[in-house]
Amino acid sequence: MEFRDFSAYAAVGRLAALAKAPHDLTAAAGLTAQRIGAMKASCCGFDLLYATQRVTPEVVDALQELADEAGLVAACAAMQQGAVLNRIEGYASENRQVLHTACRDVFAEPPLVPAATAKARRELDKLRIFLDELADGTVTNAQGQPFTTMVQVGIGGSDLGPRALYLALKAYALPGRAAQFIANVDPDDTAEVLAGLDLSRTLFNVVSKSGSTLETLTNEQLVRARLAQEGLDPARHLMAVTGEGSPMDDPGTYLRSFYMEDYVGGRYSATSMVGLVTLGFALGFEAVMAILQGAHEVDRAALEPDIRANVPLLLALLGIWNHNFLGHATVAVLPYSQALSRFPAHLQQCDMESNGKSVTRHGKAVGWQTGPVVWGEPGTNGQHAFYQLIHQGTEVVPVEFIGFRYSQYGLDLEVAGTSSQQKLIANMLAQSLALALGKRDDNPARCFPGNRPNSVLIADRLTPRTMGALLAIYEHRIAFQGFCWNINSFDQEGVQLGKVLATRLLDLLSGRMVSAESTTPEESMLRQAGIE
Structure with missing residues (x-):
């Protein structure tokens, strides 16, 4: 293109x-x-x-x-057909396809990108089986009780889109099912959500494509600590949505794992497993398929x-x-x-x-x-x-x-x-x-x-x-x-510098990075902010 x-x-x-x-x-x-x-x-x-x-x-x-x-419609068609559009010519970049549309191309025969849509169908099948197991009592808590709440732990695209869709569709929630969300690394966010839950009947859906998102992993550890305090086995209460092969892709650590692909950008991921696991829990599989159907119809209409x-x-x-x-x-x-x-x-x-x-x-x-x-x-x-x-x-x-x-x-x-x-x-x-x-x-x-x-x-x-x-x-x-x-x-290169500097500040706070002279901007900012 x-x-x-x-x-x-x-x-x-x-x-x-x-x-x-x-x-x-x-x-x-x-x-x-x-x-x-x-x-x-x-x-x-x-x-x-x-x-x-x-x-x-x-x-x-x-x-x-x-x-x-x-050539705007041609570009849209190229995107949906799997062209590598996430790139900057002549410079290092993610160099990826952009295929969030493949997640909802499951209604087409043949789909525009068969391999990508096959992966989406595989994950949808896994989700349907999991939801059926919740419904028939195959998956319960340690006391044999059904789970009533799912808390999605994620940030950015792993929170905003799924949260917006859940709130938009709460009117269609299954009886006895609800969802909540933890995003901010502010511990008060996690504390407030956890305070209102029966943890024994709550599932936590931890979402991170890389399996290394600092805020998400920090909040996951807070959740794990709270579950342990309540005498609950985290492996029966935590689920993961992550990239296949990421540090979070660990079947022994999570009740279930679902995969997201690197060609689905975070902010475009609500119709992937990033959004559909929690939406499926709260709304049911039929509603998930209706969401995908509506999106798919627009994907095709956008080619007019x-x-x-x-x-x-x-x-x-x-x-x-x-x-x-x-x-x-x-x-x-x-x-x-x-x-x-x-x-x-x-x-x-x-x-x-x-x-x-x-x-x-x-x-x-x-x-x-x-x-x-x-x-x-x-x-x-x-x-x-x-x-x-x-x-x-x-x-x-x-x-x-x-x-x-x-x-x-x-x-x-x-x-x-x-x-x-x-x-x-x-x-x-x-x-x-x-x-x-x-x-x-x-x-x-x-x-x-x-x-x-x-x-x-x-x-x-x-x-x-x-x-x-x-x-x-x-x-x-x-x-x-x-x-x-x-x-x-x-791409989203603009969010990276802040992450790098935050890591440097945290290294200073944890003592892993000590400067011979306390004259760096990072040290000065910590000192003037009164953070030690």
């Missing part, structure tokens, strides 16, 4: 010219019923309403030209060349329009669903760790903006927190709203003629319109400038299948943007 610099595309010049006079949403005919009806794309149960973006049909045509010129019929590609290009051509530095992802309370946090990692890069795939400094700052919280809570800034602040923040027409639990009633779910969605749509249209007032403090670009992504209900689809929509949006910017979205 051959990539070119973003600035080399002819469509970039055309878009830059169009950006000098972007569509005025506040004009008399800036947001008509005809425009709202025309600017709608659909994919795998989701509708994307984007009339409230500052684009015209001419801009969308130019974005299509950019997608075609940059027409951006007006490809929701993840259109989202990616609208983001590029806002970021590179209109100059907006951040994007807020605002789900109008309490169940998606941690989904923005997952996207922060997935997007910012992927596209927070300043070097091209050819090892040169980029000459254009790459990944934006991604943040967000659920509505309607956010309306009473930070919406003041996005409506009237000096910083224009593009918004991506996510909502559902129906609630998960169906526990609702009418108050003043409308249900709570109707109020929730009405608030979301009202915010979209208010950001776009603004309002004039003789009192300047009550003026809303409008022209705040946003879009609405809406589906019927948040289910395992739609959650899988939503996850994959954003995974592909992120990858499409990285391809367009000519950066490697699949």
